[in-house]
Amino acid sequence: MKADLREALRQQLIVGDGAMGTYLYQMGFPVGISYEELNLLKPDVIMDVHRRYYEAGARLIETNTFSANREKLSKYGLEQEVEAINRAGVDLARRSVGSDAYVVGAIGSIRAGKRKNVRTAKVKDDLKQQIEVLADTPVDGLLLESFYDLEELLIALKLIRKISSLPVICQFATEGTGSTHDGIPLDEAFRRLLAAGADVVGFNCRSGPNGLMRSLERIAGMEAAPPFSIFPNAGIADYVDGRYTFAATPSYFGETARKFVDLGARIIGGCCGTTPEHIAAIASSLRGYVPDPAAIRKLTENVREPRPERIAEPVQVSDRPPAAPPVQSEPTIVDLVKERPTVIVELDPPRDLDIEKFMQGASALKKAGADALTMADNSLAVTRMSNLALGSLVQERIGIRPLIHIACRDRNMIGTQSHMMGLHALGIDHVLAVTGDPAKFGDLPGSSSVYDLTSFEIIRMIKQLNEGVSFSGKPLKKKANFIVGAAFNPNVKYLDKAVRRLERKIESGADYIMTQPVYNAELIEKISEATRHLNVPIFLGIMPLASGGNAEYLHNEVPGIQLSDEVRQRMSGLKGEEGRAMGVQIAKELLDVALSHFKGIYLMTPFLAYEMTVELTKYVWQKAGRRDFHLYPLEK
Structure with a gap:
């Protein structure tokens, strides 16, 4: 019998899974459909994706329920299917993987960075509905991911703590800055989440390993540091001839996984653009790896982007000098x-x-x-x-x-x-x-x-x-x-x-x-x-x-x-x-x-x-x- 997720994180590193949405896109499912509805329409496909990640070495499996809330599903006329889609998502994940895997119910942000697009009362109602369904299933924990604002993440966490003692992972979407989208310094945001009952805090999406590394460095030295979770994108997306592609290779993910561990990460997986090959590289790299206690300072010194110290002679941009001769008449x-x-x-x-x-x-x-x-x-x-x-x-x-x-x-x-x-x-x-x-x-x-x-x-x-x-x-x-x-x-x-x-x-x-x-x-x-x-x-x-x-x-x-x-x-x-x-x-x-x-x-x-x-x-x-x-x- 496997240990409780909280206990497991005290004893071992856990490899998370990779992307669901962008992986389905790579498999041929188009943008513009509800990937969560595939829990009902194409259960074999969803189970196959879970199975591939498990076989690659993932032992933390997210349910395909990231956008399975009333607000997001209403765009597809599926607002009445919240319970069915979420329950199916948990069942498919459970049946796809071995008993040694932890299945966590994935819950995404409703506002998704658009702070004024949904009223707070509706955010609470829609999050509460999805949380109550997932908490009533055999999940090993709940994962709140791709949240931009501390305000919305605290709303979700407090709703969970009113009805459940399940382990909760809280993740911000970040691009390497030192604060949340609503302007809260990351270390302060994490302290408030831990005080409200979070078990694990971390980052996913928006950035590849480099950006999330910089964010993690900013809070790696916080007092009583909790276990961190890290799920980077596979670099920056490119859009060529109508298709999205990602640059970061599996081998790069394997290399950066150890650096994340040295900074305190205990769950490491992938987000947009990642595939089972990326997860396999992470699992291989971390197999038997022991964190280096001296690495935090070294990484902090080496990875931050440089800022030139020399300052050139100022240009007075507030005064308007005589206009330069028109350049249009010059040779191109x-x-x-x-x-x-x-x-x-x-x-x-x-x-x-x-x-x-x-x-x-x-x-x-x-x-x-x-x-x-x-x-x-x-x-x-x-x-x-x-x-x-x-x-x-x-x-x-x-x-x-x-x-x-x-x-x-x-x-x-x-x-x-x-x-x-x-x-x-x-x-x-x-x-x-x-x-x-x-x-x-x-x-x-x-x-x-x-x-x-x-x-x-x-x-x-x-x-x-x-x-x-x-x-x-x-x-x-x-x-x-x-x-x-x-x-x-x-x-x-x-x-x-x-x-x-x-x-x-x-x-x-x-x-x-x-x-x-x-x-x-x-x-x-x-x-x-x-x-x-x-x-x-x-x-x-x-x-x-x-x-x-x-x-x-x-x-x-x-x-x-x-x-x-x-x-x-x-x-x-x-x-x-x-x-x-x-x-x-x-x-x-x-x-x-x-x-x-x-x-x-x-x-x-x-x-x-x-x-x-x-x-x-x-x-x-x-x-x-x-x-x-x-x-x-x-x-x-």
């Missing part, structure tokens, strides 16, 4: 790159309202001779300041050409055309059309991903504006003059297939190409050979690494980025100035190769550490024999 970057090496530098808009450091970086990059400053459109679905507004500021105050990313994710066709018309009015004519990372995996997961247009269609529609024709086909009285770029990810298994996809973007009207960052000299040569036949310029992406932790995060969790084994080894364990210095050195070595094949260089600035890309921009000009960095552009 397509014109420039035909004549000489040309450098585009990416600088991320801030996540807050302080633009001083951003403007400092823009000014420094202008002085270094960058040909254009490019700004992403809420990359990784994380909310940032409008790149349209910042593009206008840097054009007017700094005098550098802005190159604005346009994502398909955030705007419908009405909003996209309106946005493009605004760019035209501001004299901003260089854009990069991208699909955009899925909203549900960003910092506002309750937001919708629009995707009215594909990356192919948005390129074609923007070029239609250049003909003086709106998206609806009506005349616009004037013609726009957009220079449209397309994104290219060469970090793939089959480069030829990626090039064929790129050819379609060029057929749609792309004027130039910007690649994801490349960290392999051999791959640079392969890209050159594979794209030699294309009639548009390619700007090869180079992003200096900031630390060993940054290198591992990019390689394992960010879609479209792959580091070579050599680069990962050289960055391993480095941090601070030492890490940034090595990152710049590696980037220079890659630039040596890139400049022998491409005139276009696309530098990406990590963490607003613009000193790194300033140095690399100057290095490009040094290699090219150019000395007049202050002149923009060069005379043709």
